[in-house]
Amino acid sequence: MTRSLNCLPLIAGLLTMLTPGAHAASDCQPIYDAYAAMAKAPAVRKTVKTPGMAEPVEFIITGTALYGRVGAKDTWSKTPIDDKTRAVLKRASPSPETVTDCRKIGARSLAGVAATAYEFAPPPMAGNAPGEKITVLIADKSGLPLSETAAVSGAEAILVYDGVTVPAP
Numbered sequence: 001m002t003r004s005l006n007c008l009p010l011i012a013g014l015l016t017m018l019t020p021g022a023h024a025a026s027d028c029q030p031i032y033d034a035y036a037a038m039a040k041a042p043a044v045r046k047t048v049k050t051p052g053m054a055e056p057v058e059f060i061i062t063g064t065a066l067y068g069r070v071g072a073k074d075t076w077s078k079t080p081i082d083d084k085t086r087a088v089l090k091r092a093s094p095s096p097e098t099v100t101d102c103r104k105i106g107a108r109s110l111a112g113v114a115a116t117a118y119e120f121a122p123p124p125m126a127g128n129a130p131g132e133k134i135t136v137l138i139a140d141k142s143g144l145p146l147s148e149t150a151a152v153s154g155a156e157a158i159l160v161y162d163g164v165t166v167p168a169p
Contacts, residue, residue: 028094028102031118034138034145035093041144043164051154060164061089067167076167094120105135110147110158114140129153 038044046059055071066079079085091098105117115137122132129152137146148157 027104027118028096028099028120030104030116030138030143031094031099031102031120031136032096034136034143035095037143038145038159038161039089039093041161043161043166045160045164046157047160048155048157050156060166062166065166069167108137110137113146115146116140 042062044059044061046061047056048059049056055074057068057070060067060076062081064081066081066085067076068079069076081089099120102118102120105119108115108117117135117137119133119135122134129150131152133151135149135151137148138144139146142161144161145159147159149155
């Protein structure tokens with residue numbers, strides 16, 4: 001059974017989970033840099049799991065389109081990325097305008113990839129739970145975000161950059 005998925009509000013909300021508020025500004029720079037690098041990747045696959053959801057939500061983001069589905073049996077939907085969509089995605093991405101409260105946690109790894117963990121608080125306008133903190137793992141070698149975990153809501157996202165293929169919705 002195909003589920004209707006309006007990708008833009010959902011992806012904007014999920015991306016804004018990544019936006020903070022009072023530690024050292026220098027702890028924020030690696031976060032800004034990681035998401036700026038992600039925006040330049042040819043394609044990113046993001047799989048999001050939240051407590052209570054039977055199946056994960058999957059997104060594939062390219063320079064021209066945003067694809068989404070709920071669960072492996074769902075049909076992919078496609079949203080073209082125009083200037084309006086690009087502006088929403090940019091506002092949802094951590095930057096000096098959206099994130100100021102960052103803290104370096106330290107060394108971690110994910111699937112054998114060395115990374116550094118950072119924590120930040122998303123903006124209240126993102127619809128996040130009060131007191132929400134996001135932990136992002138940034139790969140030491142590539143500088144790209146590998147995962148995001150929301151402390152209060154329990155949402156977890158894994159990001160993949162290699163071998164991403166664009167679906168045919």
